Amino acid sequence: MDLVGGRVVDPDGPLNRREGLRIVDGRLVEPGDQADLESDLMIDLQGGLLTPGLSDMHVHLREPGYEDAETVATGLRAAARGGFTRVACMPNTNPPVDQRSVVELLLARAREACGVHLHPVGAVTRGLKSDDLTEMAELKEAGVTAVSNDGFPVFSSRTMRRAMEYAKTFDMLIISHAEDEGLKGDGVMNEGYWSTVLGLRGIPAAAEEIAVMRDIALSRLTGCRLHIAHVSTAGSVDAIRRAKAEGVPVTAETAPHYFTLTHAALQSYDANFKMNPPLRTERDVEAILQGIVDGTLDVIATDHAPHSQEKKEVELDQASFGIIGLETSLGLVMTHLLRPGRVGAEDLVRLMSQRAAKIMGWNSGHLRAGELAELTLIDPQATWTVDPELFASKSRNCPFGGWELQGRAALTVVEGRLVHWEKSRAEADSGLLVRAL
Amino acid sequence: MVKRRHLLGLRELEPLEILEILDSARSFREVLDRPIKKVPALRGITICNAFFEPSTRTRVSFELAAKRLSADVLNFATTGSSVSKGETLIDTVRNIEAMKVEMVVLRHGSSGAAQFLSTHVKANVVNAGDGQHEHPTQALLDLYTMREHLSRLQGIRVAIIGDVAHSRVARSNIWGLTKMGAKVVVCAPQTLLPPDIQSLGVKTSYRLEEALDGAQVVYLLRLQRERQDGGYLPSLREYARTFGLKVEHLEQLPPETLLMHPGPMNRGVEAENAVVDGHRSVILEQVTNGVAIRMAVLFLLWAGREGTPAVREMLREGSVG
């Protein structure tokens, strides 16, 4: 397979800024090598970007337990269409990912799916309660490299301390769902002007910031690698920036909705704007953008959280938290970060591929001759209108329906195989040209 | 108002629309003093009172208003338990649609429920209180009562005392009063004031004496006894001592000052007994005016939908019979 006419974007990689790539037997080859071999597929993208496969280190696939909202198969299809070659799925399933058998089930389901790599995240504590630690050594043998109780905070500081100490023993990453449960209470949206106007119970920014600061303090105490999930407030960004300057082993992620939407979106009482942590103020959005630009926030993840329509098409205070994101993430990043010049193409690759791979210990996020091809071909010119009805995800809880975005994945390649190919649309409205020889 | 399909809150109303409702209510208020208190304005129309939260006072007031307008009334009450048993608001909506009612009066414990309903049904929706969001007809009857006594709303000073944070009545009153040019101060311990309340155009005070200074209306909010268990207050006793209205407070107030309350009242908590029963209290008038306001709202929404010049003409004449 030859990919010609596209620019390789792989910061610090040997192929950076070259034109085009050749894949033979699933592996990248040095350009120029085996030039005599006839390619079985030639794809020509003028102005396209060839990047290492995108990674999403924070998704929920709902299997086992809530297959009506998403399954491994549908979630990985959605990932492929979004340009992702690897995703990490969070353990708040039923049963939760707190023992080897559930990890094995997920990996087996992933093998039957479209080819996108799945990395299950294990639970920190059994049953996602705040009591007993999981058997992290065995989880690691089964293929788990990070643990998290995402969806629920580990509310006891003492349990979190023990978890960090124990995780450090096996070089497991702890992913923190930073939330002070008591302070969140039964809040449904950001506490501030709009919660007052709309009469909805508020979740103060401090509910996140207290937990971020606590977990940073525990990381400093234990030396355990800590990753803060879904950062949403200016105060959290500040705390993480200071911790990094001090040398605490902390990394962090945010999600596209935290830099594209504010709490004013809740005016519609549409539950597709209800997420946890909640959409915040303009000032927080500005701080998130700043954190992305200066590297305080390492990663853009989606926190893809599928919910069936029955859980969302209800009164706002009774609706579930969370939105899907796999199929809109790249478009939102390109439209709202790349196009206005807040980040460049190389930053995009770091934010959406390389740093997640490094944090999670995955052998991906780069393009090197001799390795199995794992890449995404991005068409930065393609403009498209978000229509959740067309998504591969089983759920439709997307707040971006009707938004016009510029940029999307035209092609997703895992182990040299096409797992997604936006053929008809790409041919129709972009420079993508495909010749099957 | 005549162009509006629903009444969801006072935040969305223009001052002129509020005036239109208050003026119409005055005509209907006259009807209520007649020997035959009934007009044929909504004959043939079916109004569904859908109450997902118990409130006898509001339901009866809407029911009476509908009957005075000759509409047929369907009462649909559920305590919220059937909702948790799997009957969703959307199912209820579909049932209401199937019954082919023209208007729905909705009372619901969730903020935004009326807006949710309005986007899913063809009927006109009147919000009769949704969660902690708005209770527009209560605020309209309050504005009506103030205007009748003080002859204007522009420039009047209103002190709202009590649990503003959890009160839909307070929110609707704040929107209505500030739009009409009144000066509003809210007074409570910080635990009972919502964040950024000043952005709605009101002053805040933690001291009752300060809030009452020069007030022409003292509006007391009902204090839910659960607030003590929720950790908002150390005790009702301390609340009554520091924020309860006492006879000596009244003595400091201008002679025309009105005492108002949306009811039902916790005697001895929001105010001393002697205050509640005093001559400044217009609490029972509020109840009577509530029927007139609800008649006006139902009528105007329907007239706007029908666009019948004849009914509007009748109204302008002041003779809705």
Ligand SMILES: [Zn+2]
């Ligand atoms: Zn999550």
